[in-house]
Amino acid sequence: METGTSVKVQIYTMQTVSEALAAVDAGVDYLGVTPSNRGLPGEISFGTAREIVDALKGKAQRVALSVESDLGLIADMVGSVRPDVLHLCGDIRLVTPEHVRQLRERLLPLYPGLQILQAIPMTGPEALDHAAAFEPYADSFILDSVAAHIDGIGAAGVTHDWSLSREIVKRSKLPVILAGGLGPDNVQAAIAAVQPWAVDSLTHTNKPLPDGGFRKDIDKIAAFVKAAKVN
Numbered sequence: 304m305e306t307g308t309s310v311k312v313q314i315y316t317m318q319t320v321s322e323a324l325a326a327v328d329a330g331v332d333y334l335g336v337t338p339s340n341r342g343l344p345g346e347i348s349f350g351t352a353r354e355i356v357d358a359l360k361g362k363a364q365r366v367a368l369s370v371e372s373d374l375g376l377i378a379d380m381v382g383s384v385r386p387d388v389l390h391l392c393g394d395i396r397l398v399t400p401e402h403v404r405q406l407r408e409r410l411l412p413l414y415p416g417l418q419i420l421q422a423i424p425m426t427g428p429e430a431l432d433h434a435a436a437f438e439p440y441a442d443s444f445i446l447d448s449v450a451a452h453i454d455g456i457g458a459a460g461v462t463h464d465w466s467l468s469r470e471i472v473k474r475s476k477l478p479v480i481l482a483g484g485l486g487p488d489n490v491q492a493a494i495a496a497v498q499p500w501a502v503d504s505l506t507h508t509n510k511p512l513p514d515g516g517f518r519k520d521i522d523k524i525a526a527f528v529k530a531a532k533v534n
């Protein structure tokens with residue numbers, strides 16, 4: 304993970320090459336894709352995810368998430384999509400710190416430089432213990448809200464208790480991304496309260512489509528970047 308003084312911005316979830324390139328032009332540092340076939344909100348095929356990752360080479364950091372609990376399926380996704388960052392946001396009862404250790408052992412010799420971004424479900428004070436347990440095996444954390452109707456950690460569209468997030472930022476040596484319900488209107492307040500290394504947005508930088516899906520709203524992304532980087 305690159306470190307520096309300005310707050311970094313990560314945006315999920317790119318579904319086409321053109322919207323990913325537009326997000327780069329809007330100043331986004333980390334761009335996420337959701338390669339899956341489980342009915343996740345922003346999911347795309349492994350092939351489309353790879354096209355986006357290839358198109359972003361040298362322009363932004365490429366992040367791909369997995370909510371899977373089978374380590375073989377996670378490894379297959381990394382092999383097909385080849386992101387810079389593997390974002391693990393499955394059930395932490397099934398993908399435990401020991402499993403993340405095993406994944407590192409398996410993936411890093413094949414993909415040197417691959418970073419592991421571990422999602423911490425911000426469900427209550429137990430999040431502090433979860434972060435401590437994953438810390439030895441992750442390169443960075445994303446502190447995220449959870450929605451009962453969506454597989455995995457994230458895409459909830461709602462904020463959580465930022466005082467807990469602040470406490471994890473204080474305790475952890477790792478770069479911390481704050482996620483969950485962030486948009487142009489609340490990102491400055493979130494940064495002031497939590498002082499994260501980076502902020503992330505999905506739901507509140509989307510443009511809903513009539514069929515129930517979405518595309519990214521580039522104006523909202525630009526407003527999010529401007530608000531985040533003013534701090």
Ligand SMILES: O=C(O)c1ccccc1NCC(=O)[C@H](O)[C@H](O)COP(=O)(O)O
Pocket residue numbers: 314315316335337343344345346368370392447448453454455456457458459460461482483484485503504505506507
């Ligand atoms: O992108 C998805 O479809 C997705 C599905 C399941 C878990 C996470 C997912 N998205 C990645 C993210 O980490 C979101 O950017 C993050 O959860 C923020 O979501 P939101 O609260 O909607 O801004």
